[in-house]
Amino acid sequence: AQSVTQLDSQVPVFEEAPVELRCNYSSSVSVYLFWYVQYPNQGLQLLLKYLSGSTLVESINGFEAEFNKSQTSFHLRKPSVHISDTAEYFCAVSAFRGSQGNLIFGKGTKLSVKP
Amino acid sequence: DTGVSQDPRHKITKRGQNVTFRCDPISEHNRLYWYRQTLGQGPEFLTYFQNEAQLEKSRLLSDRFSAERPKGSFSTLEIQRTEQGDSAMYLCASSFAGGMDEQFFGPGTRLTVL
Numbered sequence: 351a352q353s354v355t356q357l358d359s360q361v362p363v364f365e366e367a368p369v370e371l372r373c374n375y376s377s378s379v380s381v382y383l384f385w386y387v388q389y390p391n392q393g394l395q396l397l398l399k400y401l402s403g404s405t406l407v408e409s410i411n412g413f414e415a416e417f418n419k420s421q422t423s424f425h426l427r428k429p430s431v432h433i434s435d436t437a438e439y440f441c442a443v444s445a446f447r448g449s450q451g452n453l454i455f456g457k458g459t460k461l462s463v464k465p
Numbered sequence: 466d467t468g469v470s471q472d473p474r475h476k477i478t479k480r481g482q483n484v485t486f487r488c489d490p491i492s493e494h495n496r497l498y499w500y501r502q503t504l505g506q507g508p509e510f511l512t513y514f515q516n517e518a519q520l521e522k523s524r525l526l527s528d529r530f531s532a533e534r535p536k537g538s539f540s541t542l543e544i545q546r547t548e549q550g551d552s553a554m555y556l557c558a559s560s561f562a563g564g565m566d567e568q569f570f571g572p573g574t575r576l577t578v579l
Contacts, residue, residue: 354507386570393469394508394556394570440507451560452498452521453568455507 352377352443356456364464365433371426371459373415373441383424384442384453385415394440400424411435436463467491469571471557477577478547485543486574490559497540498568499532500556501525508556514540515562547578 357372375381385397398409405417415426424441438460442453470489478484490497495516500508511530512522516537526532529547534540544551554575558568 356507359505393572394558396567396569399567442507451496451562451568452510452513453500453508454510457505457507 352379352381352445352454354441354443354454354456356441356459358459359457360460360462362462362464363431366430368429369427369431369435369461371439371441371461373424373426373456375422375424375441375443377422377443377445379445381443381445383415383417384444385409385413385424385426386440386442386455387437388440388458389437397426397439431461431463433463433465435461437461469557469559469569471555471571471574473574474572475575475577477579479579480549481546483543483545484547484576485541486555486557486576488540488542488557488559488571490539490557491569492538494559494561494569495537496560496562496568497534498558498560499540499542500558502554502556502573503552511542544576547576549578552576552578 353376355374363369383400386394387397398407400407400417408414413428438458440458441456472487497514499511502508511526512532514534529545532542554573556573557571560568
């Protein structure tokens with residue numbers, strides 16, 4: 351079985367500051383890793399994913415995440431945040447093999463960007 | 466491609482009533498998932514279909530819950546004899562099985578049980 355821990359439930363930050371949202375996972379098998387974002391009053395949107403290959407993955411809006419197998423982490427970072435990044439961010443895992451692909455989510459981190 | 470749609474977006478019901486939600490996946494997607502999200506929590510997996518076959522149900526899915534996908538297209542989730550603890554956002558997602566299938570989520574149905 352897999353589990354996901356998002357260490358911070360809320361992260362307040364000022365505009366243009368860097369941010370890191372932490373995610374650790376537990377699994378006895380190899381996993382795929384995802385970050386989803388949920389803007390206010392909207393559905394979940396995939397932000398980025400790690401399936402294989404390069405451990406550093408990037409999104410189109412400046413976020414990046416690095417898969418660290420030894421630390422079982424997949425932290426999300428952005429060097430300079432905007433007001434529009436205010437949202438809730440969910441880390442999720444899915445088993446690599448023998449799985450129907452259902453996602454196991456963390457509890458989410460609310461990012462609040464202040465001017 | 467209009468994305469995953471869910472109907473209704475909001476449902477208020479009285480305890481003990483039955484409710485049914487509908488999910489229309491992206492047309493070429495053969496996998497369909499239901500999740501439930503309560504306040505302060507991430508989405509939790511409920512059940513999963515590949516085409517019309519329901520292949521897995523979570524322990525969260527009590528006997529009062531039933532899901533169908535009769536023609537391998539849209540799906541319904543019914544909750545019988547609703548309880549206040551059923552109040553949550555019910556999310557539907559779909560994907561195309563092949564490699565690692567990215568799941569696309571609908572906007573959700575928010576259920577409030579009074």
